[in-house]
Amino acid sequence: MGVGIKVEKLNAWFGKTQALYDITMEAPANHATAVIGPSGCGKSTFVRCLNRMHETVPDARATGRVRIGELDVYNGTAAVQIRRRIGMVFQKPNPFPTMSIYDNVAAGLKLNGFHDHARLDEIVERSLKLSALWDEVKDSLRKKSGASLSGGQQQRLCIARALAVEPQVLLMDEPCSALDPISTGKIEELIFQLKEKFTIVIVTHNMQQASRVAEFTGFFLLGKLIELDKTEKIFTTPSDKRTEDYITGRFG
């Protein structure tokens, strides 16, 4: 079962430039929350703050409180440990180029010291099934390299890799923007199924995707969270004029 995400007064900077202003929101457990907004509004930054990937950029920092279930992300635990509990899928599929499909899925576990081979086989199979890739690759798990798959398959491989470490939350940063419509469709279907077990936050610049996949949607503009509500409401009767302007295409 997934857990909920609570964010309180999150601020983030790149050097001296502030990118996020006092973000406070909640993403409920076992649901998908979409994050939309025009380019440069801070949606990627926001999601990367949830698993402290933001600080891997030199001179970047964040303040505030983020809680994922019982876990206090910014207080008390090292960033590396946080990231082991949260899964992340990036915009451009990034399987490890020198590793086979099997090794890619197992990477999160192996690199963190998990070496029980019998269980690894089981976990790899389960993760690939979860990401709907198993049937396509089950015969060439160790023979083919992760980079030899098609774009859509690579992204599903990355999803399997993220799921293998059994996170409770899955963060997805525009996972379909580099993919063709068919692969996109497959991944959206996947998100639907994954919601039963995980809590998902998905950044997307595609409003139709948000309405297809997420129960809740948050609209970001210039580093601020303007409105967060049920997706239906955001797209039909938004409370804030700025949201309405974005939805109806007056800017963005």
Place this chain on the structure above:
Amino acid sequence: MPETVTATSDFAATPISLWRRGMNSLATLAAGAAVVLVLLPLGAVFGYLIYKGIGSINWAFLTQTPKPVGEAGGGMANAIAGSAWILLIASSMGVPIGIGAGIYLAEYGRNRLGNIIRFTADVLNGVPSIVVGIVAYAIVVLTQGHFSALAGGVALAIMMIPTIARTTEEMLWLVPNTVREAAYGLGVSRWRTTLSITLRTATSGVITGVMLAFARVAGETAPLLFTAFGNQYWNWKMNQPTAALSLQIFTYAISPFDEWHRQAWAGALILIVLIVLAVSAVRIVASHGMLKGAN
């Protein structure tokens, strides 16, 4: 009668002057001649090496040590082995430090200190090899009181480090950041990511750099002149003067004995074959794609 003005299109139809066309052809000829003049000595060197050296390479040459002056026969077995020994010592110091420095520059060195180190590495690359020999002499030979393979190894290691550091840095820099981010996203620690993911992705490129540095120092003579010094006999110890292929070629070449001249050619042929093999292997590895699929 109205004056006719020559249309500008007539200008465009004027042929390019003979002078300009002549210059163009001359330039092509001159450039081509330059190529021929440059390739000539290359062909000549290889040609002579094979012509003069091939006859003298036999089992005896490869397995025997030098005979006393004046006697025919003997070989360079100890020199070949000595070179290998010295190179092994040099690599054991030069390769880890060089790769480490390269990792530092690529992963931690995008700052002022990194720039200073980068600049210094390039400076170090330009130091004449004879000067490196002097320094190795001062550090090792004077301290120990005798010439040694270790001193030769130190001299060569000093020459390997900056080359390996810069090529390693270049290769690591080519690894796209998305690969590192994928590892961070999985909660892998930074040191583990650098070694198991980043370095691993750049492996073939790094190996290329190491082999290039290796091929470069394998033929060096000057830094060994007063460090390893040379030896008529076998030596596998770190602390004794040791023969080296390049040293032996030099000693024989400037000697007045025809017999030794003959052997110098043979030794040179062996040396160049080994180096060409190393350089070609590097080319093959490089052309098979350094970062398989990572883009």
Place this chain on the structure above:
Amino acid sequence: MKGPQPVAKQEVVGSAGTQGEPLLKAGNSHIADAIFHLAMLACGLCVLALVGLIIYELMSGSRLSWHTFGMKFFFRSEWDPVNEQFGALPFVYGTLVSSLLALLIAVPLAVGVAVFITEMCPRWLKGPLAFTTELLAAIPSVIYGLWAIFVLVPLLRQYGEPFCARYLGWTGMFEGPPYGIGMLAAGIILAIMVVPIISSITREVMTAVPQQQREAVLALGATRWEMIRTGVLRNARAGILGGVILGLGRALGETMAVTMVIGNRPEIARSLFAPGYTMASVIANEFSEATGDTYLSALIEIGLALFIVTILVNILAQFLVWTVTRGTPARSHA
């Protein structure tokens, strides 16, 4: 031990919680990260330490000579180990003359080769040609020397030097018996050795000139040579100069091949047929036999001078190349 559970297709099995305990043990990597960072930093600092070491050893080793002879050391011509009188002028002269002669021969050749490969060569020939010129750089100095002694020198003695004496003797630089061994041979073999470096850098900077520049000149109706001259070479001027200076740096420090054909006589002569001596050669020849502290110190001082000059020349060269290729990581040119 429980076997793996068969996973039904529809069933979305297990995420955190089904196994009871988290899959990955919580572990902190702060210490490991810090140690790794320190270790890599140490390797990087090694590079600085090495240069510092070189400077230190050279300076302390040459102190005796510096105290004994002072600055005049580089302006005196006496090289007399027996009476402990040392002056480095012949070596400075020999180094400069051999290097300049080498550049005179090498630069037109190297630029010509570079121009041919980048602008004139059919595509299929580019790769092999570039590879072969780089192969020239891979040949060790001692092998060049070997070839020079037994092939180049006899050629010079029999044909080259008499030819020069007959047609160029009016310059006064081609007098005296044509031994073959001497400054001319050294200059020629050095030229062959520095051509690859100059050529490779020239190629690099020529390739860095944007295609638009070439097209702009061609669009004005220029011939190919005119396009190369004004569109490419002119833009790459600074970089080519940098390549030439880098070649100079290489020539200054070159030891073995020069030692084997220059004659090793500490004299200054106007004729290129005469034997000479370079800074690197005297160190190579006499260092291991130097008796007496002053002797050794004099040699080390020559090494220090060589070091400083080569470093300065290389820095200038790197800077010039950088202004054209700006931004691309500097390549270590072997």
